Amino acid sequence: QMGLAENQLCFNLIHEWLLKNPEASICTAQGAAEFRDIAIFQDYHGLAEFREAVAKFMGKVRRNRASFDPDRIVMSGGATGAHEMIAFCLADPGDAFLVPTPYYPGFDRDLRWRTGVKLIPVVCESSNDYQITIEALEAAYETAQEADIKVKGLLITNPSNPLGTIITKDTLEALVTFANHKNIHLVCDEIYAATVFSQPEFTSIAEIIEEDKICCNRDLIHIIYSLSKDMGFPGFRVGIVYSYNDAVVSCARKMSSFGLVSSQTQYLIASMLADDEFVDKFIVESRKRLAMRHSFFTQRLAQVGINCLKSNAGLFVWMDLRRLLKEQTFEAEMVLWRVIINEIKLNVSPGSPFHCSEPGWFRVCF
Amino acid sequence: ALDILMVGKHTTVTLFHPTQNPEGVIQMGLAENQLCFNLIHEWLLKNPEASICTAQGAAEFRDIAIFQDHHGLAEFREAVAKFMGKVRRNRASFDPDRIVMSGGATGAHEMIAFCLADPGDAFLVPTPYYPGFDRDLRWRTGVKLIPVVCESSNDYQITIEALEAAYETAQEADIRVKGLLITNPSNPLGPIITKDTLEALVTFTNHKNIHLVCDEIYAGYRLHQPEFTSIAEIIEEDKICCNRDLIHIIYQLTQDMGFPGFRVGIVYSYNDAVVSCARKMSSFGLVSSQTQYLIASMLADDEFVDKFIVESRKRLAMRHSFFTQRLAQVGINCLKSNAGLFVWMDLRRLLKEQTFEAEMVLWRVIINEIKLNVSPGSSFHCSEPGWFRVCFANRTNS
Numbered sequence: 134q135m136g137l138a139e140n141q142l143c144f145n146l147i148h149e150w151l152l153k154n155p156e157a158s159i160c161t162a163q164g165a166a167e168f169r170d171i172a173i174f175q176d177y178h179g180l181a182e183f184r185e186a187v188a189k190f191m192g193k194v195r196r197n198r199a200s201f202d203p204d205r206i207v208m209s210g211g212a213t214g215a216h217e218m219i220a221f222c223l224a225d226p227g228d229a230f231l232v233p234t235p236y237y238p239g240f241d242r243d244l245r246w247r248t249g250v251k252l253i254p255v256v257c258e259s260s261n262d263y264q265i266t267i268e269a270l271e272a273a274y275e276t277a278q279e280a281d282i283k284v285k286g287l288l289i290t291n292p293s294n295p296l297g298t299i300i301t302k303d304t305l306e307a308l309v310t311f312a313n314h315k316n317i318h319l320v321c322d323e324i325y326a327a328t329v330f331s332q333p334e335f336t337s338i339a340e341i342i343e344e345d346k347i348c349c350n351r352d353l354i355h356i357i358y359s360l361s362k363d364m365g366f367p368g369f370r371v372g373i374v375y376s377y378n379d380a381v382v383s384c385a386r387k388m389s390s391f392g393l394v395s396s397q398t399q400y401l402i403a404s405m406l407a408d409d410e411f412v413d414k415f416i417v418e419s420r421k422r423l424a425m426r427h428s429f430f431t432q433r434l435a436q437v438g439i440n441c442l443k444s445n446a447g448l449f450v451w452m453d454l455r456r457l458l459k460e461q462t463f464e465a466e467m468v469l470w471r472v473i474i475n476e477i478k479l480n481v482s483p484g485s486p487f488h489c490s491e492p493g494w495f496r497v498c499f
Numbered sequence: 500a501l502d503i504l505m506v507g508k509h510t511t512v513t514l515f516h517p518t519q520n521p522e523g524v525i526q527m528g529l530a531e532n533q534l535c536f537n538l539i540h541e542w543l544l545k546n547p548e549a550s551i552c553t554a555q556g557a558a559e560f561r562d563i564a565i566f567q568d569h570h571g572l573a574e575f576r577e578a579v580a581k582f583m584g585k586v587r588r589n590r591a592s593f594d595p596d597r598i599v600m601s602g603g604a605t606g607a608h609e610m611i612a613f614c615l616a617d618p619g620d621a622f623l624v625p626t627p628y629y630p631g632f633d634r635d636l637r638w639r640t641g642v643k644l645i646p647v648v649c650e651s652s653n654d655y656q657i658t659i660e661a662l663e664a665a666y667e668t669a670q671e672a673d674i675r676v677k678g679l680l681i682t683n684p685s686n687p688l689g690p691i692i693t694k695d696t697l698e699a700l701v702t703f704t705n706h707k708n709i710h711l712v713c714d715e716i717y718a719g720y721r722l723h724q725p726e727f728t729s730i731a732e733i734i735e736e737d738k739i740c741c742n743r744d745l746i747h748i749i750y751q752l753t754q755d756m757g758f759p760g761f762r763v764g765i766v767y768s769y770n771d772a773v774v775s776c777a778r779k780m781s782s783f784g785l786v787s788s789q790t791q792y793l794i795a796s797m798l799a800d801d802e803f804v805d806k807f808i809v810e811s812r813k814r815l816a817m818r819h820s821f822f823t824q825r826l827a828q829v830g831i832n833c834l835k836s837n838a839g840l841f842v843w844m845d846l847r848r849l850l851k852e853q854t855f856e857a858e859m860v861l862w863r864v865i866i867n868e869i870k871l872n873v874s875p876g877s878s879f880h881c882s883e884p885g886w887f888r889v890c891f892a893n894r895t896n897s
Contacts, residue, residue: 144561151557160550160793165543169536174760175603210602210784211567217783221639226618247613247639247780367567368788388639391609392602395787396760401552 135498136480138294138448140328140365142422143415147365150411157404159397167400174396177389179208183399186406187360187373191339193412194327194363199339207374207385208399210392212324212359215372216243218392219355222374222384223318224250224285230320231255231273231287233265235487235494237294237322244288253277253284256490259453262442263296265289265304270311286318286353287311292325292335295487295496296451297444299329302336309341309349320355327363327416329446330424342377351377360402362448363419369398423448430499441497448498452481455493466492506866515870528872530686530840531893532720532757534814535807539757542803549796551789559792566788569781571600575791578798579752579765583731585804586719586755591731599766599777600791602784604716604751607764608635610784611747614766614776615710616642616677622712623647623665623679625657627879627886629686636680645669645676648882651845654834655688657681657696662703678710678745679703684717684727687879687888688843689836694728701733701741712747719755719808720815720838727838734769743769752794756807761790815840815892822891840892844873847885858884 155161159168174180184203191201209215216239224230226249232240233255244250255273257263270287277284289308291300300308312319321338329335341347342354356375361367371394374385394402406412431441431450442451458465463485470483473495484494502514504524515523547553551560566572576595583593601607608631616622618641624632625647636642647665649655662679669676681700683692692700704711713730733739734746750765752758763786766777786794798804823833823842834843850857855877862875865887876886 139565141561141565144564147564148557148560151552151560152554155553158550158552160543161547161553162544165540168540168543169533172536172539172758172760173531173533175762210606211782214602214783242779242782247783361567366564368564370567370785370787387634390603390634391606391639392784393762395762395790397793398787398789401789 134480136482136496138362138498139367140362140419140423140448142426143365143419146411146415146418147405150405150408154404154408157401159400171396171400175393177208177386177393179206179394180396180399180403182403182407183394186403187371190406190412191326191358191375193416195335195337195339199337199343201339201375205375205377205382207376207382208389208392208394209372209374209385211367211370211372212322212357212361213239213243213372214370214392215357215359215374216240216322217246217248218385218388219320219357219374219376219381220244220248220250221388222381223320223355224248226250228283228285229253229277231270231277231284231317233257233263233269233289235263235295235484235489237290238486238488240288250285251282253282254488255287259442259491259494263293263298265300265308267307267311270308274315284315284317286320288320288322290322290325291338292323292329292446294325294447295449295482295484296442297447297449298442299333299335299446301333302341305336305338305341306347309338309347309354312353313348313350316350316353318353318355320357322357324357324359324362325447326358327419328423328448330420330427331445333445335446352380353378355381369402370394371398371402426499430497442494449496450499452495452497453493454495455491458493461492463492469493470495504872506872510866512866512872522870524866524870524872526872526893527890528874528888529893530890531759532755532811532815532840533893533895534818535757535811538803538807538810542797542800546796546800549793551792563788563792567785569600569778569785571598571786572788572791572795574795574799575786578795579763582752582755582798582804583718583750583765583767585808587727587729587731591729591735593731593767597767597769597774599768599774600781600784600786601764601766601777603759603762603764604714604749605631605635605764606762606784607749607751607766608632608714609638609640610777610780611712611749611766611768611773612636612640612642613780614773615712615747616640618642620675620677621645621669623662623669623676625649625655625661625681627655627687627876627881629682630878630880632680642677643674645674646880647679651834651883651886654690655685657692657700659699659703662700666707676707676709678712680712680714682714682717683730684715684720684838686717686839687841687874687876688834689839689841690834691725691727691838693725694733697728697730697733698739701730701739701746704745705740705742708742708745710745710747712749714749716749716751716755717839718750719811720840725837744772745770747773755811761794762786763790763794818891822889834886841888841890844887844889845885846887847883850885853884855884861885862887
């Protein structure tokens with residue numbers, strides 16, 4: 134199975150920490166005195182210590198180049214719930230978000246299913262390493278205008294899934310300018326922020342905001358976060374919506390009742406992420422192990438003549454198998470995929486479900 | 500810092516604390532069950548392997564932390580299905596494969612509305628009903644709620660006349676009714692719906708070909724006779740004509756156990772298509788795998804569960820009895836009830852006039868001068884002013 138973007142590289146560090154910190158659980162002899170208060174706690178603000186610990190963690194993951202306000206942290210049912218919630222908050226049925234391709238297939242369900250919101254692809258191509266160009270953005274925006282569809286925002290994933298690349302600071306500033314100019318929201322899915330394992334440096338939208346160098350209406354800026362990828366805890370459903378817009382924070386907070394994080398889990402996470410020494414070590418070690426795994430992978434693939442898009446983040450590589458296609462079509466891509474599954478016995482993800490415009494690319498999780 | 504409470508839209512009060520704030524308001528507006536935590540505490544200490552954070556359980560941490568399958572842990576579904584049966588005195592059995600998770604009861608209500616109705620469609624709901632329905636069932640779904648008015652004169656029984664009247668209202672307004680939502684045992688009233696009435700409701704919904712959604716989150720809180728009949732028993736008896744595809748149960752495991760913070764909402768449907776759709780939707784509000792694991796372990800312990808259910812009922816019955824008797828001594832009557840974590844208190848004779856404005860005036864007196872937060876009937880869409888819901892289980896004996 135190489136189709137699941139999971140991070141399993143650092144569980145030994147977690148295991149060690151758990152054994153040393155029994156009071157972090159409400160089920161241990163040391164922690165059980167807290168069980169009742171935690172079990173009845175259903176306030177949609179979430180435990181204060183949980184929000185503080187998450188805010189601090191988000192800052193550390195961004196090398197403290199940005200700081201986060203615990204009162205802007207809103208819970209949701211995993212990243213899945215966070216995506217849907219921000220769509221409900223920002224858009225009405227029939228409205229649209231622009232989304233650069235290729236993108237995470239889950240967006241089609243998370244952002245559209247129950248919300249009635251549309252997604253309009255902003256086509257990015259391998260010829261320029263999939264950079265998001267103003268031309269592509271304007272083209273997508275035009276398409277919406279012509280179809281009489283109201284564009285409410287632009288959704289970017291940085292670091293990118295499925296590409297594993299980061300958006301440069303210049304491009305980020307250009308996106309902010311574009312969103313401001315059109316007066317549309319900019320939603321930044323930064324759930325892979327801690328998986329950046331080598332240069333170039335990752336720039337969070339939060340840094341752009343705090344620098345305050347370019348003109349930016351903060352009410353348009355929102356961050357989606359989760360502990361699923363950075364910590365490796367997808368089962369704990371810790372989704373976060375962080376908005377610079379007070380009205381959105383207020384609305385999202387009420388909506389979070391539909392997908393609050395289990396108070397048992399909030400309590401554990403609060404404890405774990407408050408441990409500075411552990412967190413600092415974890416972040417460094419995680420990056421190191423990801424870098425090694427990535428390097429091993431890409432080098433061996435290169436040895437057999439398979440190239441991957443140059444990347445420095447994420448839990449996957451974007452593998453170029455275009456020359457193995459019988460013809461440059463998505464049907465041929467599917468044929469190749471079936472060969473990879475049935476004969477080579479590897480489950481990798483073909484580019485087409487990611488809305489990639491060119492056939493022959495595959496995402497491989499390492 | 501003192502805990503504050505928002506009362507209505509504009510008022511905040513500080514909450515009672517025995518030492519820090521004896522002048523504070525006592526919170527009796529929260530339907531929580533805090534009576535049995537000592538049993539839970541005891542069990543936790545005896546069962547460290549139920550947690551993925553203990554020395555005994557940490558070996559499971561990784562597998563549980565990465566588990567995000569929207570089917571949920573098999574052992575969790577099995578334990579919940581078994582528990583649901585026990586709570587119904589094993590008069591019905593539940594299929595683990597029909598158990599679908601959601602973000603607490605809040606998420607379960609919304610999810611069933613999304614599954615069964617389109618924007619603009621409506622559910623019939625007997626009054627008085629839990630105010631949260633207005634948000635849970637309507638906010639993001641665009642679904643409407645049409646009240647089925649029930650009155651104190653016949654102890655709020657749901658009559659066919661009231662149902663037909665509500666259905667008519669919808670027809671005349673060109674609104675499509677997709678289902679009937681009942682809460683049994685009732686919130687805010689307390690009492691259970693009789694078996695005869697339940698059968699009549701099944702017949703009504705079958706006849707109109709609309710869904711019957713049964714919110715049974717207070718099923719574990721039956722105190723004494725008459726016995727609670729779950730819709731599941733009606734289905735299994737198979738005595739009356741019933742299209743099972745129209746029957747769905749909402750459950751919140753953690754209400755019966757006293758764990759609202761754990762957000763364990765359950766949608767149980769007899770309709771395969773609904774199970775399938777709901778399961779995919781559950782991705783928006785899955786139960787934390789850490790919590791699934793704990794609950795699976797706890798509810799698999801038959802001896803503990805049997806003891807807990809008996810003890811919980813006993814303590815609730817005592818608390819309920821103490822409460823209603825003392826109120827009766829000062830001439831305050833409550834609707835006769837045999838379930839729930841609250842009583843439905845009749846203060847009609849204390850109103851200056853029989854209006855909802857007078858009810859609000861009385862409410863403010865109760866909060867500001869008597870220092871009790873109780874819930875006024877109007878917030879539950881009650882048709883008659885003067886009734887208040889009072890929760891009696893959300894504090895310890897002291």
